[in-house]
Amino acid sequence: MKLSTNTIKRLVSVAVLLVAQQSSPLSAQTIIPIQTQNNALVLEAGKNKDLNIIFFGKKLNDINEYPLVSGMYKQTEDYTQLLNSVYTPSGSRNLVEPALSVTHSDGNNSLDLRYVSHKETKIGDDISLLSIVLKDPVYDFQVILYYKSYYKEDVVEQWSEIRHEEKGDVTLHKYASANLHLKAKSYWLNQYHGDWAKEMQPEESKLTHGIKTLDSKLGTRANLFQPSVFMISMDSPANEDEGNVLYGALEYSGNFKIDLELDYQDNLRIVAGINNYASPYTLKAGEAFTTPAFLYTFSTEGKGAASRKLQSWARNYKLLDGKGNRLTLLNNWEATYFDFNESKLSDLIRDTKKLGVDMFLLDDGWFANKYPRNDDHAGLGDWQENQKKLPNGIGSLVKEADAKGVKFGIWIEPEMVNPKSELYEKHPDWVLKQPNRDEHYFRNQLVLDLANPKVQDFVFDVVDDLFTKNPKLAYIKWDCNAVIYNAHSAYLKNQSHFYIEYMRGLYSVLKRIRTKYPNTPMMLCSGGGGRVDYGALQYFTEFWPSDNTDPLERIFIQWEYSYFYPAISSSNHVTDWGKQPIKFRTDVAMMGKLGFDIVVSKLPENDLKFCQQAIKNYNVLKDIIWHGNQYRLSNPRENSVASMAYVNEAKTSGVIFNYLVSNRYAENSKTPIRLKGLDPAKKYRVREINLYPGTKSSINSETIFSGNFLMDVGFNPQVNSTRTSVVLQLEEAK
Incomplete structure (x- = not known):
């Protein structure tokens, strides 16, 4: 059969269009990076407008490489295309723990959330606020996700706003603040438990497949048995100065729930928010349900760096009068x-x-x-x-x-x-x-x-x-x-x-x-x-x-x-x-x-x-x-001597607290304790303070040390059974 020239042109045009649609998926993608000084959380809205997390960790130099990350992982198939959802809905395709579960006004329990738009607002030199609108394509139901990022501190606060315009009430059965998705070889959870007079007892364990839940149902005094703060070390347990570690905390004083789900792809999903225990919420049309913020920071340099980021953020932005004075x-x-x-x-x-x-x-x-x-x-x-x-x-x-x-x-x-x-x-x-x-x-x-x-x-x-x-x-x-x-x-x-x-x-x-x-x-x-x-x-x-x-x-x-x-x-x-x-x-x-x-x-x-x-x-x-910046030098759970230092921003002054925490025979500070946070090129003088009346220090305060020496060799506070507590003042020697 002989085809006309016009017919051939039309067929060629259709073929080109089909090839373009199949081979150029990037043209249909929307990439949304949330970047701080050192870290990035990167989201992607694909052709079907599912909004997923494609990267979390230390940020890349080239922002255009984030879409390439997913292709480097050859894992089991994601049957739902929702395993790495930015805010996982329930009742449609999802097979894992949801961030949001609802019953619509007509009694339907399904929910789908598709990307509509996003907007970023610069609040200050250090702070940006990103809002992302997600909507259900069938119901008049939407979620706005908020990401407030603090650039210098590498801290992100995330929360959600849920609303609808359906003809009747909608019941919210679960309403998380955040839904994170992490990729690593293994995950180690550092959580806390306690009771009256036994607060903040740490436990570290390797996460296994299934869901580990941290929660409280006490109503008030919610952190009595289990606080809502935790750490996740990735690949191997982080220590004070090494390792990849995420800190998470819910900014909420009532019942909380944090689900940590290691899925069948070996990825970790974190779903955190208000505990939905005994709390299905009836949401009226036009009413907004706003969740509390879930905050997180990430460090590739261990727990110490993560804690200093969080402490700085708290003093600058969250704690009342965090940079001010206090009354003894x-x-x-x-x-x-x-x-x-x-x-x-x-x-x-x-x-x-x-x-x-x-x-x-x-x-x-x-x-x-x-x-x-x-x-x-x-x-x-x-x-x-x-x-x-x-x-x-x-x-x-x-x-x-x-x-x-x-x-x-x-x-x-x-x-x-x-x-x-x-x-x-x-x-x-x-x-x-x-x-x-x-x-x-x-x-x-x-x-x-x-x-x-x-x-x-x-x-x-x-x-x-x-x-x-x-x-x-x-x-x-x-x-x-x-x-x-x-x-x-x-x-x-x-x-x-x-x-x-x-x-x-x-x-x-x-x-x-x-x-x-x-x-x-x-x-x-x-x-x-x-x-x-x-x-x-x-x-x-x-x-x-x-x-x-x-x-x-x-x-x-x-x-x-x-x-x-x-x-x-x-x-x-x-x-x-x-x-x-x-x-x-x-x-x-x-x-x-x-x-x-x-x-x-x-x-x-x-x-x-x-x-x-x-x-x-x-x-x-x-x-x-x-x-100042706080440095944990010697862990009391690992050593006979506990040592904690505080150093000012200029690295010219500091104070170091040292304590004997073991009563075993002849225990003491046998080896020098390496200091942190100093300027290696500066010279320092160390002298003992808080001496009890009538006692003399065994430390020579006239010796001058370089910051390099104090950090690489260390300083011995001479803690022993007769000197169980030693406080050292550090000053730059000029």
Whole structure:
């Protein structure tokens, strides 16, 4: 058959078009790189508009090479094209753990999310915000993914906004903040567990196929048994200075869930967000559901580099007043517990000035009259001064402190209530409890219903009234000692919204407080470290790591917290816990925000002299400790000596804390400890400080060392059984 010229031309055109469509897939791709100073997360929207992660790790020099990465992996087939989804939907093609699961208004459980558009906004020199719109092609349902990247710190915050315009309500069954996809030969999880006085106990394990879940269902004090921070080492376990490691943390103070799924392709999927336990959420048309941020940073130079990035980010952008000042203090709790009166407190205020710290902190027990707060069984919720203990009120103590030249702070626990209280009697509907079940108590108390706006007003008024009556009040210690049993809100119609609405209520109150009192220092306390996260720390200047103040235990606890939180945020108090001498206890507490919880009047003369001089030393060094770079030099879990250093940005000054952590015979700092973070070309002088009265240092402070020597050979602090705690000050020698 003979074809006409026009027919041949048409066939050739069709053939060329088909070949072009098959051989040029890049023309249909959209590449979205999220790059920081050292790292990159790269997304790709293909021809069918599935949005997938094609790269995560140390960034490449040539941005055009990212699409080539996937071709280097010859793994099992991805039957769904969703294994590396940027935000995995459920009910359509997906066969793995979803980030988002819904029931549409018509009862359909399927969801598909396709790329629509993206926009990047430069917020500042260091910060960019990327938003990506995903939509279901069948339903009027969309998700906006947000990536807030901090260029210099290599930190990314990721969250999602979910909304729809369907004719009825949509039920959200799972609603993650982030969905990451990692490729490596193997993965090692460093997670944490604990309990009261045993916070931040690390465990490292190799991840195997299936899902490993880190979660909490406690409602409040959510980090009591398992905090929402973790590390993932890739290929092999990272150490302090070597290895590929990702740090992750959810910025949320309520129930959380982090799923770590090693899939059949041997890739790791991380799905992190609010715990959907007992919390299907009914989303109305036009309403937006915004998840909390999940933050992560990545380092190719081990855990130390990752922690310094995160600490710098926290000081610069998240922690309230992270680059500012802090108040040293004397707390009365372990000096008096509930047994005090105005006379005792007056003595302690005088001791505050005598000791040389900035503030006196009045702890639990100052309130309630009908059911006086003489122990932890009564009074919570009744926030009027106890007339028997304080006949002249808080105001007289604030004035007395002011006259003595020190500030005054106070303890509150406004989210909680004792059944034995006037508040419980007047407003039983404000208390979280199941109406038909026995009450079950945690520390003899229940939790108030912060989902209720009236309760939110009450909690705000507790703080507001204190400041209105006492304008010179300088500090709040905000405690939270109970978890939620028998979760039920008399205010909410839909109980499945409770855990989410409680946290919304808490954050709403904290925002109101910070709007009216933006600069007042506040400690985040929760029976210790039960509520330590960056969702809360944006409203607080510091946190209380643990009620366990035994200095030997605190070395380990503070060490682990330091991977995720800067020293300026860690409240460390000198107490009578432990068998170590006052020098050891004080030295340990100086590795953060220093406080005292002792009976100053009972200190031996030399103990008092030591504390007074140590506080003076601390006031000289605190800027380096709070705002310098932190280096872990000798791990107490691996060595007989623990060593931690802080070095200023200019690398001209530093302080090194060294402790004997083993009582084995003849244990000491047998070998020099290699310093970090110095300038190898600079010259340094090392001298011992915080010496106990009557003792002399065995360290020659006249010797000059190069930074090269101190980092490659090291320095021996001469720690032993008679010198169990050694603090060294490092200064550039000019």
